Amino acid sequence: MHIELNQALPLPMRDESFSPESLWKRSAILESGNDHLILAPSGTGKTSLLSFLFGMRNDYQGSILMDNKEVKTISIAEWALIRRERISIVMQDMRLIPTLTVEDNLNLKNNLKKMYRENDIRDMLSRLGLQEKWKQKAGTLSIGQQQRVSIVRSLLQPYELLMLDEPFSHIDEENIRLASELIVEQTRKKGANILMVSLGLDYNMKFNQQHRL
Amino acid sequence: MRKVLLKSQRPLQLIVAMLGALAGVFMLLFSIQVYLDLSAALNAREDLLGSDYLVIQKQVTTLDSFNPESLGFGTNEIDDIRHMNFVEEVGVFESSRFQVFAAITGLPGSREIYTEAYFEAVPDRFLDVVTGDWQWKEGDERVPVILPAAYLDAFNFGFGPSQGLPPLTEKAFKLLTLKIRIRGNSDVFFNGKIVGFSDRINTILVPLDFLRYSNLNFQTRQPTSPSRLILAVTDLSHPGIARMMEEKGYDTNQENLKGSRVKTILLVVLVLFLFIGGVIVVLSILTFIQYGQILISRVNYELRVLLLMGYDHTKLANHYLGYVMIWLAIIFLSAIGLLYLAEIELLKYLKEYELSTQPGISLYVWLAAFGLILVYTAINAWSIRINLRRLAKNLQG
Known part of the structure; x- marks a missing residue:
């Protein structure tokens, strides 16, 4: 997936000052075939950038092109298709449905493309130490556990780009290692790439390109 | 999916909305059925509630006793009557x-x-x-x-x-x-x-x-001029008839006109029934729309999550529409069932007055029911789609 930013800037941040290296201040190409790490201090708009790239918002100036198409012009039907088949995301606030069990939350995603059998999904959960949580309501899990469930969920679909928004903020070191291994393994299997935004850490994942906001 | 979409369903609200729709649909269909049944019965035995024929003569005054000829209708007078807009034909006695x-x-x-x-x-x-x-x-x-x-x-x-x-x-x-x-x-x-x-x-x-x-x-x-005329008129309740009778001093069999008034009152009551049924139907459609909106707004977060997962907003709308169709099926089947029972009672009632009509629900009532289903479905489909589209366009919340 070829992404191009040209002086793109969230409208609510247009009066703020950024360094000349910031992605908001220059033109940049996030080439496909590379894994990208975007380092950004708090409040510099990293979640906004992922929101623009996932069709959740379009209040920006400048231009953001996805495969040479301005993302503002992508229709809601096209976004649905992109979210099903081309881009997956782990959001900072997880977005699980708290009243549903872990099983239901994961099945809602897997049912879209039916990529994995139940055993495969349970294996992934086990690798992140959540094998006992299959029938537990997502709302009753700790934040760290919810983060891990949302990581597994993001892997249950085909994608070209996996976007990670501070995915390990509430996870212990050992589980970060296990989760990042699982992410990289699944992403390689799919021949896809990763775009992670982080406050400053790369969590020992290898990135070809690094950017700043 | 059902667990997510109908998570916050309030059964009582749904039952109230469905009962409202049932009442409206039933009233509307029943008034059409009653109208058709009565029309058929009255056409078959037109005279019971007043025929479209009227026998007229002149009012007799004391003076007429000395001049019986004054009670006759002259050729010009008959021609005038023949040209009244409510008169179809004039027969001379x-x-x-x-x-x-x-x-x-x-x-x-x-x-x-x-x-x-x-x-x-x-x-x-x-x-x-x-x-x-x-x-x-x-x-x-x-x-x-x-x-x-x-x-x-x-x-x-x-x-x-x-x-x-x-x-x-x-x-x-x-x-x-x-x-x-x-x-x-x-x-x-x-x-x-x-x-x-x-x-x-x-x-x-x-x-x-x-x-x-x-x-x-x-x-x-x-030979003398005819003293009575029989008129075939378009409608006995035509106001022109009463005006002519009064202005020209004609007399008639009052029962006939009374009958026509009964027919008119009956029609007014039916139209009123139809109108009230229509109003209830409109209100129930609005209630359904509102119920759908409330249902969607209560699971706003869940729907956003589904949309972010890649669910198509039209497919989610179709899920909702599927539930609406089930509710509509229950409403219309109940309405038709009630209509059958009411029709049986109506036929018994008509029989008491020696009026007969074709038993069973009329084709027009079926068509009206079908039309109503279409209207309910179309309006609900439109409203649900609009709501989900709005949600899909604003996923930030």
Whole structure:
């Protein structure tokens, strides 16, 4: 997936000052075939950038092109298709449905493309130490556990780009290692790439390109 | 998916919305059914609630006793009436201009009723008694006669009891012999045959051919202007009729107009019923839309999550529409069921008034039900799609 930013800037941040290296201040190409790490201090708009790239918002100036198409012009039907088949995301606030069990939350995603059998999904959960949580309501899990469930969920679909928004903020070191291994393994299997935004850490994942906001 | 979409369903609200829709749909369909049933029944027996025929004459005043000619309708006057916009056709009553004596024989106990009488005739198309016996040609001794229906009642409940005669059915009456003696230059005899009783025309009717032949051959008086007219009108409740009657000083059988008023009132009540049904239907559609909106807004977060996962907003809308269709099916099947029961009761009621109609739910009611289903579905589909589209466009929340 070829992404191009040209002086793109969230409208609510247009009066703020950024360094000349910031992605908001220059033109940049996030080439496909590379894994990208975007380092950004708090409040510099990293979640906004992922929101623009996932069709959740379009209040920006400048231009953001996805495969040479301005993302503002992508229709809601096209976004649905992109979210099903081309881009997956782990959001900072997880977005699980708290009243549903872990099983239901994961099945809602897997049912879209039916990529994995139940055993495969349970294996992934086990690798992140959540094998006992299959029938537990997502709302009753700790934040760290919810983060891990949302990581597994993001892997249950085909994608070209996996976007990670501070995915390990509430996870212990050992589980970060296990989760990042699982992410990289699944992403390689799919021949896809990763775009992670982080406050400053790369969590020992290898990135070809690094950017700043 | 159901767990997510209907998570915050409030069964009581849904039941109230469905009952409202059921009431509206039932009222609407039932009033159409009643209208069709009554129309069919009334067309079959038009006279019960007032026919589209009206017999008029002039009001009799004291002065008229000295000048009977003033009670007649002149040619110009008839032409004026014919050109009224509610008048379809005018029939002139022709009267006998000779003396008639009639004797009814064959009554129980060999009794005979003997009376001086008169005849009148109107063109056949104005008659409400349809019979193959209604014809006469020169040389026939047998003359068909139609008596007023009121005469049968007068005989059975007035004359009969006072003379110690038993009541007779219409059929038995038709078997009696009516001996007719016409006194012209010499007496001529005919055998009268009662062929029917008229609700519409309150006189002793004979075929026009017979009356014209008799007047030509036996008349003892000169022709006079007709004193009664029979009008075929578009609608007895037409306000022009009452105006004409008042302005021109005409008189009529009031019962007929009363009947027409009953028909009009009935129609007004039905239209009112239809209107109220329509209002309830509109309100119930709004309630459904609102219920759908509330349902969607209560699972706003869940729907956003689904949309972010890649679910298509139209597919989610179709899920909702699927539930709406199930609710609509329950509503319409219940309405049709109720309609069947109501129709059975209605037919029983109509039968009590000797009105009959085709049993079963009318095709038009089915069409109306189908149309209503389409309207409900279309409006709900539109509203659900709009709501989900709005949500898909604003996933940030």
